[in-house]
Amino acid sequence: MSAVTTPVLDMRARFYADLGPLLDAHPDVDVVLAVIGSGQMAPVTARHPGRVIDVGIREQAMIGVAGGLALAGRRPIVHTYAPFLVERPYEQLKLDLGHQDVGAVLVSIGSSFDASAEGRTHQAPADVALVSALPGWTVHVPGHADEVTALLQAEAATDRRVYLRLSRQRNAQPQPTDGRVHLVRDVASGLDGAGHAPLVLAVGPMLDTVLAASADLPVRVAYTATPHPLDAETLRALAGPQPVLTVVEPYLEGTSAAAVAAALADRPARVQHVGVPRDVELRRYGTPRDHAAAHGLDAAGVRRRIAALLDPP
Structure with a gap:
């Protein structure tokens, strides 16, 4: 008999x-919608x-x-x-959940540019930065559907304020969802002293x-599905005493900058953040792949940024 x-x-x-x-499994769980997802x-x-x-479009x-x-x-x-879950009701996140100190699991779709054909109204590259600015929130950004299942099941059993950001872009294999930073690929060359x-x-x-962008570069690659709060302990251990670090995030560039800077505050570090640029406003629809390329978030763009940090002028 084959396994299920x-x-x-x-x-x-x-x-x-x-x-x-x-x-x-959880008799206390309810689902709240604003039309989106009701058919499914x-x-x-x-x-x-x-x-x-x-509740309708409210x-x-x-x-x-x-x-x-x-x-x-x-x-x-x-x-x-995402823009209707975070940006439009941001005051309610602050007051009705945060100020009352109660929890919920917010699950978004659309990511930064998944719904690029729908126009700017459906794009939210600043969502993680906004949620992270509110106290007491945990932000999960899974990279695979199996991670979604694990995170949803775990958070349904808590009373925390959680933002779970879903994306059409996904990795081929699932990674751990324990909130930690995990080393995915090591290298034997390019080591410091x-x-x-x-x-x-x-x-x-x-x-x-x-992984594709850095395949032939002398860098190690680590992963997290929980950028906020960031696992500073493991990041410090992996980064070493003189860190050269690139953070690649699928939303607003520098969203994790404050957390990374705090983790490495006592070390002479060279750090760059790669994400959706803060000073670029695309006014054409295009596909998600078009947007990734335009923002330097495809493999070629990410490679250019990593290589530039490794070989500064």
């Missing part, structure tokens, strides 16, 4: 597939009447409802596109791009 395996789906499809079993969740809604709440109210559910002892999972080669930290779905 979980189908390999994209992150969004896996999230919808996970919700039914999740609600079965129809079987879950039928199986769990009253526990999937669609994203501020969606967060307010989640806050009320949390105050009543429920565990809300809130879902829509203390035995530390330059390090590239890939966040979430950027890992395969980083």
Whole structure:
């Protein structure tokens, strides 16, 4: 008899597939929507009447409802596109969840440019920076559908404020989801006097791009699916006493800069952050691949940045 395996789906499809079993296992979990996802969740809604709440196109109210559910002892999972989940109801995140000190799991789709064909309204490269600016939040940026399942199951059993950022871009293989930084690829050449080669930290779905970009470069590659709060202890251990570090993140460039600087504050470090540039506003639709290339987040662009840090002028 063959073993039962979980189908390999994209992150969004896996999230919808996970919700039914999740609600079965956790009687205190409710799902709050603002239209997006209601069609995909129809079987879950039928199986769990009253526990999937669609407030209509009212994203501020969606967060307010989640806050009320949390105050009543429920565990809300809130879902829509990133700009409608973070940017539009940002005041409600601050007040209805944060100021009341209650938890929820916010699950976004769209990432930075997944919905590029929908225009700027559906793009949110600043979402992680915004959530990270609020106290008491944990941010997960998975790179594979299996990581989505693991993170969702773990966070459903907590009462924390969590932002889970899903993306169409994904890595070929899942990585650990324990909140730590993990070394994925080591090198034997390019070591400094203390035995530390330059390090590239890939966040979430950027890992395969980083691996391709640095395949023939003398750098080590590490990974995290939880950029906030950052695992400073492991980063310090991997970076060494004189760090040469590149952080590659699939959202606003420098989002992790303050956390990285704090982790390495006592060390003479050369650090660069590669992400969506802060001073670029693309006004053409294009595909997600077009946007990645335009922002230097494809393998060629990431390679240029890593190589420039290794061989400064």
